[in-house]
Amino acid sequence: MAPKRTLIVCRKPPYGNALAREALDVALTAAVFEQPLAMLFIGDGVWQLLDQQDSAGIKQKNHSKVISAFPLYELTELYIDADAMQQRQLSHDHFVVAVKPLAADELGDFIARFDTVLSF
Amino acid sequence: MAPKRTLIVCRKPPYGNALAREALDVALTAAVFEQPLAMLFIGDGVWQLLDQQDSAGIKQKNHSKVISAFPLYELTELYIDADAMQQRQLSHDHFVVAVKPLAADELGDFIARFDTVLSF
Amino acid sequence: MQFSLLILGSPYSSQSVGTAHRFAEATLESGHSLYRIFFYHDGVYCGNQLSCPPQDEPNIPAQWSALAAQHDIDLVVCIASALKRGVIDSDEAERYEQSAANLAANFSISGLGQLIDANIHSDRVITFGP
Amino acid sequence: MQFSLLILGSPYSSQSVGTAHRFAEATLESGHSLYRIFFYHDGVYCGNQLSCPPQDEPNIPAQWSALAAQHDIDLVVCIASALKRGVIDSDEAERYEQSAANLAANFSISGLGQLIDANIHSDRVITFGP
Amino acid sequence: MTLHIVNKSPDQTQCLKDCLRVFRPGDGLLLIEDAVYGALVNSPYAALLQNRPLVYALIADIEARGLSAMDTGSIKRINDKQFVDLTVQHSPVQSWY
Amino acid sequence: MTLHIVNKSPDQTQCLKDCLRVFRPGDGLLLIEDAVYGALVNSPYAALLQNRPLVYALIADIEARGLSAMDTGSIKRINDKQFVDLTVQHSPVQSWY
Numbered sequence: 001m002a003p004k005r006t007l008i009v010c011r012k013p014p015y016g017n018a019l020a021r022e023a024l025d026v027a028l029t030a031a032v033f034e035q036p037l038a039m040l041f042i043g044d045g046v047w048q049l050l051d052q053q054d055s056a057g058i059k060q061k062n063h064s065k066v067i068s069a070f071p072l073y074e075l076t077e078l079y080i081d082a083d084a085m086q087q088r089q090l091s092h093d094h095f096v097v098a099v100k101p102l103a104a105d106e107l108g109d110f111i112a113r114f115d116t117v118l119s120f
Numbered sequence: 121m122a123p124k125r126t127l128i129v130c131r132k133p134p135y136g137n138a139l140a141r142e143a144l145d146v147a148l149t150a151a152v153f154e155q156p157l158a159m160l161f162i163g164d165g166v167w168q169l170l171d172q173q174d175s176a177g178i179k180q181k182n183h184s185k186v187i188s189a190f191p192l193y194e195l196t197e198l199y200i201d202a203d204a205m206q207q208r209q210l211s212h213d214h215f216v217v218a219v220k221p222l223a224a225d226e227l228g229d230f231i232a233r234f235d236t237v238l239s240f
Numbered sequence: 241m242q243f244s245l246l247i248l249g250s251p252y253s254s255q256s257v258g259t260a261h262r263f264a265e266a267t268l269e270s271g272h273s274l275y276r277i278f279f280y281h282d283g284v285y286c287g288n289q290l291s292c293p294p295q296d297e298p299n300i301p302a303q304w305s306a307l308a309a310q311h312d313i314d315l316v317v318c319i320a321s322a323l324k325r326g327v328i329d330s331d332e333a334e335r336y337e338q339s340a341a342n343l344a345a346n347f348s349i350s351g352l353g354q355l356i357d358a359n360i361h362s363d364r365v366i367t368f369g370p
Numbered sequence: 371m372q373f374s375l376l377i378l379g380s381p382y383s384s385q386s387v388g389t390a391h392r393f394a395e396a397t398l399e400s401g402h403s404l405y406r407i408f409f410y411h412d413g414v415y416c417g418n419q420l421s422c423p424p425q426d427e428p429n430i431p432a433q434w435s436a437l438a439a440q441h442d443i444d445l446v447v448c449i450a451s452a453l454k455r456g457v458i459d460s461d462e463a464e465r466y467e468q469s470a471a472n473l474a475a476n477f478s479i480s481g482l483g484q485l486i487d488a489n490i491h492s493d494r495v496i497t498f499g500p
Numbered sequence: 501m502t503l504h505i506v507n508k509s510p511d512q513t514q515c516l517k518d519c520l521r522v523f524r525p526g527d528g529l530l531l532i533e534d535a536v537y538g539a540l541v542n543s544p545y546a547a548l549l550q551n552r553p554l555v556y557a558l559i560a561d562i563e564a565r566g567l568s569a570m571d572t573g574s575i576k577r578i579n580d581k582q583f584v585d586l587t588v589q590h591s592p593v594q595s596w597y
Numbered sequence: 598m599t600l601h602i603v604n605k606s607p608d609q610t611q612c613l614k615d616c617l618r619v620f621r622p623g624d625g626l627l628l629i630e631d632a633v634y635g636a637l638v639n640s641p642y643a644a645l646l647q648n649r650p651l652v653y654a655l656i657a658d659i660e661a662r663g664l665s666a667m668d669t670g671s672i673k674r675i676n677d678k679q680f681v682d683l684t685v686q687h688s689p690v691q692s693w694y
Contacts, residue, residue: 132512133509133512133534133537133565134564134565135533135534135561135564135565136507136508136509136533136534137534163511164509164511164512164534164537167537167565167566170565170566170567171566172566172568172569173564173565173566174563174564174566174568175563175564176563177559177560177563177564178560178561178564180564184566207544208537208540208542208543209542
């Protein structure tokens, strides 16, 4: 079978709902199976990347720690919605991992390059 | 015990999520227990009142049929967000039951008159 | 003051179940009492005994059971919500000819009347929903 | 074409589970095939055998079981999602010393690798989520 | 071209707005479940959706909600089989919820 | 006076906007879970929430999300016991989700 170009789109902030975390688990699994995968953090999904998360008080596992381990799994095709960053006045210094910015007018063409989009 | 003035606020459209229907079940139960109750349909909740619903195709029970039976249970304290009606260009003719309109600037004071607000 | 809680969220999906649990503990620590915790909508899954979380995540049904046992709190899952979602006690398992029951300890299954009753007997009913 | 579906919604709460079922039937009626239906997040509750809906509502786990039996479709609940939410087969019930299993007929419990595999082997993966 | 599937009412969530941010000419957009309220010409969202060529709404969801007799303008009403056809004709398919 | 509890991010749902439609001077507003993003001075929603007297945000949720060092302006950060206190001081209590 030809490898499928697969994109995981992360639109939700972390913690409020498990979907944000469950998307990361899909990405890690794809990495284990050596399937090529990109991730796009869009809208509120950009909050997932934020440094300094301390989730002990809400008794959940630290979300950003999982993301910071992505390079170890060779998950490096990480993209971010530059508009969403700017709206939230976030810079790359705030993030736990390196992400490549995409401008608003690039997002649609970027998504269309993939065979499968899994959206969380 | 003194009776509690209780308001059920319905903010969701019907069918997409069971919450809209489950709010009606709370109202019917309160009626059976002869507890005074008012309902306020606000925002997308006004869609619940729409006539001509035909849910056979999505294999769910007809939502508006339950609401149309409310007067039989003496559930007559039914209020509606007049702004939400107007935004959706709906008139009272569209609805399966008589509802009393509240203007935007009346909503906050109206809600504050109750002891308990259950929001769905 | 006497509190009751209405819990609508799905455990392990919505944070609101955890927030409700912290709120419940804080009411007790502040000297208030909890009359009843009523689980409705997806909240009824909080009463699913078969939950097997990984070791580094809380066992949510067991947490509620323990809180109820320690402070004598009434935990009620709504019967209409619970039956269709497959959270049943042994009576219902027998009635519906199911192979097993799965309602967690210290929970009971009852009707929406218990929510109405909780409202009558509590100073506050706080909704944690989904 | 070969389809796979990813189902995230909670049965009896989200309409999306019903939409997915209609979509599955329509793919088959149109001459396509379904390689796998993968249940993740609250979608795993679709595999809860203990569901006892009222007579005028569909038995959602039974509907999926029947569709799978009739058309030889692979129904997989994600093991990580299912264990914490309390949807378990007899192997897991034994491993976790639970009193009962509740996985519906024709469902199996497996890892996220089955979603990755479904993606590789299907022309389309359609998400129905929550 | 991408097919976007939206299932939430535009007055509940930001799905539709977020989807339209990445929508390109030639992409398809299918409104299902509570999203069909956005198909109405009388909706505040009509300006975003009307007179685009490839916007669809599921008939079963329109009927359920009592909207059958209301004006949905240029938006095409389709059945479940046509929903399948759309997913065959487009790739990738992205769900917004 | 009413206490409004909001638990969704203002960029996900319309909860916060809907809540503010019925909010009266003297009412309390508590941001919990994903709603705490709205507490940031840098949020597009700051104009709606800053410099109101009775707006609160849960500390545990601010910390979890990595927002502790960010400016939340006039919004008071409270713990779980203070959350309980707010529900004692106000009636009714309405949740927006």
